[in-house]
Amino acid sequence: MVQRFLAILLILAGLGGIGFGVATATVLRESDTVVATATPSGDGTMVVTEPGVLGLVDDQVTVRATVPEGQKVTLALGSDVDVLGWVGDDPYDSVTGLSSWETLRVVPGTAAAPEGEAAEGEETDEAPAEKPSTGPEPAGSDMWISEVSGETAVSMRWTEQPGRVVLLAAGVGKGAEAPTLELTWPRQASTPYLWPGVLGGSLLLILGVFMAIGARRSAKRRSGNGRPPSAVRTRQPDSELPRRDVVLGIDGEQSSPAGHEPAAGFPPALGDPAEGGTAVYPPVRPEAPGRDRPDQRPVQSPVPSPVPSPARHPEPALTEPEHTRSWGAPAPFGGAAPITPPPVPERDPEPVAAPAASIRGIRRRRGQAPGAAPAATAQPPAQRTPFGGAAPEQAPAPAEAPSAAQTDPAASAASGRPMTRREMRMREQAQRRAATGAMPTVPASEPEPEPEVEQPQTPSSRAAAWRQTWGVTGNDGGN
Amino acid sequence: MRRTTTRATAVVATVLATGLLAGCAEELPTPKPEAPVAAAVVTQSQEREILDKVAGVVGKVTKAKDADKLEPRLSGPALDIRETQLKVAAARGDKEPLTDLAMEMQQVILPSDQEWPRSSFAITVQPKDLTTPVLMSFDQATARDQYKLWGWVRLLPGVTMPQFAEAELGSPAVPPDDKSLKVTPKDAIKQYASVLTVDKDSKYADTFADDDLRQFFRDYGKLQVDAINKEECRGAFKVEYEPTKAPVKAVRTADGGALVMAAMISQETITAKEEGCEIGPPTKTTQALWGDTDVSNVVEVNYKDMVAMYVPPKDSDDQISLVGYEHVPSSVSNG
Numbered sequence: 001m002v003q004r005f006l007a008i009l010l011i012l013a014g015l016g017g018i019g020f021g022v023a024t025a026t027v028l029r030e031s032d033t034v035v036a037t038a039t040p041s042g043d044g045t046m047v048v049t050e051p052g053v054l055g056l057v058d059d060q061v062t063v064r065a066t067v068p069e070g071q072k073v074t075l076a077l078g079s080d081v082d083v084l085g086w087v088g089d090d091p092y093d094s095v096t097g098l099s100s101w102e103t104l105r106v107v108p109g110t111a112a113a114p115e116g117e118a119a120e121g122e123e124t125d126e127a128p129a130e131k132p133s134t135g136p137e138p139a140g141s142d143m144w145i146s147e148v149s150g151e152t153a154v155s156m157r158w159t160e161q162p163g164r165v166v167l168l169a170a171g172v173g174k175g176a177e178a179p180t181l182e183l184t185w186p187r188q189a190s191t192p193y194l195w196p197g198v199l200g201g202s203l204l205l206i207l208g209v210f211m212a213i214g215a216r217r218s219a220k221r222r223s224g225n226g227r228p229p230s231a232v233r234t235r236q237p238d239s240e241l242p243r244r245d246v247v248l249g250i251d252g253e254q255s256s257p258a259g260h261e262p263a264a265g266f267p268p269a270l271g272d273p274a275e276g277g278t279a280v281y282p283p284v285r286p287e288a289p290g291r292d293r294p295d296q297r298p299v300q301s302p303v304p305s306p307v308p309s310p311a312r313h314p315e316p317a318l319t320e321p322e323h324t325r326s327w328g329a330p331a332p333f334g335g336a337a338p339i340t341p342p343p344v345p346e347r348d349p350e351p352v353a354a355p356a357a358s359i360r361g362i363r364r365r366r367g368q369a370p371g372a373a374p375a376a377t378a379q380p381p382a383q384r385t386p387f388g389g390a391a392p393e394q395a396p397a398p399a400e401a402p403s404a405a406q407t408d409p410a411a412s413a414a415s416g417r418p419m420t421r422r423e424m425r426m427r428e429q430a431q432r433r434a435a436t437g438a439m440p441t442v443p444a445s446e447p448e449p450e451p452e453v454e455q456p457q458t459p460s461s462r463a464a465a466w467r468q469t470w471g472v473t474g475n476d477g478g479n
Numbered sequence: 480m481r482r483t484t485t486r487a488t489a490v491v492a493t494v495l496a497t498g499l500l501a502g503c504a505e506e507l508p509t510p511k512p513e514a515p516v517a518a519a520v521v522t523q524s525q526e527r528e529i530l531d532k533v534a535g536v537v538g539k540v541t542k543a544k545d546a547d548k549l550e551p552r553l554s555g556p557a558l559d560i561r562e563t564q565l566k567v568a569a570a571r572g573d574k575e576p577l578t579d580l581a582m583e584m585q586q587v588i589l590p591s592d593q594e595w596p597r598s599s600f601a602i603t604v605q606p607k608d609l610t611t612p613v614l615m616s617f618d619q620a621t622a623r624d625q626y627k628l629w630g631w632v633r634l635l636p637g638v639t640m641p642q643f644a645e646a647e648l649g650s651p652a653v654p655p656d657d658k659s660l661k662v663t664p665k666d667a668i669k670q671y672a673s674v675l676t677v678d679k680d681s682k683y684a685d686t687f688a689d690d691d692l693r694q695f696f697r698d699y700g701k702l703q704v705d706a707i708n709k710e711e712c713r714g715a716f717k718v719e720y721e722p723t724k725a726p727v728k729a730v731r732t733a734d735g736g737a738l739v740m741a742a743m744i745s746q747e748t749i750t751a752k753e754e755g756c757e758i759g760p761p762t763k764t765t766q767a768l769w770g771d772t773d774v775s776n777v778v779e780v781n782y783k784d785m786v787a788m789y790v791p792p793k794d795s796d797d798q799i800s801l802v803g804y805e806h807v808p809s810s811v812s813n814g
Contacts, residue, residue, distance in 0.1 A: 050510055050512065051510065051512030051513065052510030052511050052512030052513070053510045055510075056508050056509075056510055057508055079520070080512075080515075081515075081520060081593045082520070082622065085593070085594075085595065085622035086622040086623055088622060088623070096510070097507075097508075097509055097510050098507045098508065098509075099507075100507070101507065136623070140625075141623070141625065142521075142525065142528065142529045142532070142619070142625050142626045143521075143525070143622070145525075162513065163513065164512055164513055164515060207486075
């Protein structure tokens with residue numbers, strides 16, 4: 001009875017945990033934007049951001065400036081030198097960063113002169129007579145990258161670019177005061193409780209379910225055997241042990257994939273959530289199977305060889321680094337990775353490798369997606385080694401991909417024909433041998449195909465290549 | 480049973496701990512500005528916009544009575560010379576005196592100095608009328624001023640412009656009294672005025688390479704004198720140049736020299752020394768300016784000038800050479 005109660009408790013707790021996890025990622029999720037406000041501190045009619053403030057949270061920023069009803073306000077973007085030069089000796093407020101997630105830190109500008117005399121504004125030149133409260137008009141200057149003017153409130157969007165771009169917000173005209181500045185950035189709202197909640201909940205749920213099953217079984221047995229229900233009975237080893245075994249068996253099943261997956265650079269999360277039944281992780285699914293089925297490789301590698309187009313050979317090389325990176329990334333995120341929106345995993349690896357390659361990689365991958373054939377042809381041995389055969393098509397070691405990229409296209413493109421089976425076999429063997437050592441030794445054995453380089457591409461050679469590819473003739477030992 | 484409970488407790492504890500660890504609060508980001516880099520303070524796209532704005536103003540003003548509309552985008556010698564050209568064009572009744580200031584550029588020389596005034600230069604493509612390209616100078620006097628066309632010269636036919644730093648990097652301005660040059664920019668203009676005035680007799684004649692402008696005055700003067708002498712009136716021709724008070728603009732070239740641009744004024748005097756001879760204005764433009772002034776034995780034509788020259792660095796063996804000039808008649812008198 002206690003067991004059944006506990007089982008129900010566990011199931012409820014499990015469901016609750018899953019529910020909570022999902023809720024933090026959905027309804028309870030933090031706002032997708034950061035809105036920070038700067039309230040001007042002193043006199044002066046201008047607010048200037050320091051370099052870097054506009055891109056503080058995200059490259060995309062929406063700026064909104066408000067002044068008292070009916071007054072004019074201008075926003076201008078320019079380099080820090082230009083903006084501060086324009087502000088000159090007039091007092092201004094400087095926005096130096098965030099003091100909290102809701103407020104911007106504002107300090108009086110460094111070059112602020114004691115007297116707020118508005119120097120001659122370029123077009124609205126009515127300066128000295130009006131005394132400090134006349135806000136000079138920055139609008140229209142040749143120096144601004146972008147500007148907007150309006151009454152009471154104006155806003156503009158800016159995507160941070162290289163350079164030291166700062167914002168100048170100015171109240172303009174008679175009796176002007178510094179505008180209140182509001183910067184809004186989109187934010188990748190993190191969902192730290194999602195996976196712990198879902199995983200932990202699933203675990204509790206499973207435990208609870210099995211406990212319930214166990215409780216029911218023992219109850220059945222008790223009633224089926226006609227034995228009088230007794231506390232002593234339930235504690236007997238023959239009723240207790242099987243139940244335990246079941247539990248352990250499940251545990252074992254769970255832990256064993258979990259043990260393999262990290263080796264494949266894959267979050268351990270995947271094993272469990274299947275039972276969780278939540279709809280959260282499908283994004284990962286389509287790609288996941290490839291990693292867990294090592295048996296795909298042997299099927300693929302012989303098949304694609306008939307594709308003789310030399311032009312396609314370089315493609316795999318371009319593709320690989322991208323795969324590697326996009327798969328490599330989730331690891332640091334632990335269980336949370338699969339549902340984290342795409343931008344996050346990508347951001348990490350990008351600086352590491354040449355961006356150009358990754359862009360091409362993306363494009364190419366789409367183009368050759370279903371066939372993935374050349375990739376398999378050219379790469380299988382190299383790929384298998386570092387990952388223990390876990391992920392044939394997507395798991396070349398980062399160090400290897402570029403070197404393979406260099407040798408492979410060179411050899412195959414020059415010879416103008418694909419590798420024969422025999423060559424592939426030999427290469428595979430050589431690489432398997434090499435791969436028992438440290439990874440970097442693999443490229444050293446790669447150049448093997450190079451002897452083919454001299455082959456001129458004639459129709460007969462192409463035919464020979466075709467024959468060799470399919471093993472039609474027995475004389476493929478020539479190479 | 481107890482063991483199951485313990486296990487469940489452990490699991491719950493683990494889950495809670497994981498959750499708490501994962502839920503650490505995000506830290507406030509701090510601004511990470513890029514380090515300042517040496518680059519032109521005007522980007523090429525900004526320069527393009529500036530050129531469009533200036534060209535828009537210049538293009539609209541084709542009549543002398545609109546001349547004050549030039550002020551927002553023209554300053555200094557450029558404003559002065561353009562107003563003069565408009566006046567002359569009005570007197571002549573055609574647009575020939577107006578220099579083609581279409582601002583399609585083949586090269587821009589952008590400022591790298593962060594302080595003001597900032598100056599940029601630009602060389603136009605060859606104008607449609609097949610005159611030579613124009614070298615223009617733009618000036619932003621203070622941060623709150625706009626870039627304005629400050630001056631221009633027509634490049635000499637076949638002249639080779641010095642090399643400048645990449646437009647992205649910008650070229651530093653050279654102060655008028657810069658000592659790293661063969662002659663400081665200010666002195667270069669003074670000395671060149673002397674050379675133009677007395678040609679080979681100037682003590683600076685060796686500092687300057689011979690150029691088209693000097694050759695022009697020799698030819699032109701000879702033409703005038705010959706014309707007068709044909710009537711046996713003993714003609715004489717004289718040109719006097721002097722710098723104006725407008726500042727000299729100079730920008731560093733890649734070899735450490737400078738491109739110097741300055742305004743000058745000049746006066747040419749044609750005299751018929753023989754008693755009783757009378758001469759009138761020599762050219763179509765001066766005739767238009769002459770109006771119904773009485774003729775005498777003297778014609779004085781006042782010009783507004785702009786010259787641009789390359790001044791090599793101090794240790795160079797090269798001479799200072801003219802790269803372009805503008806020579807606009809402004810008034811004529813009978814002495």
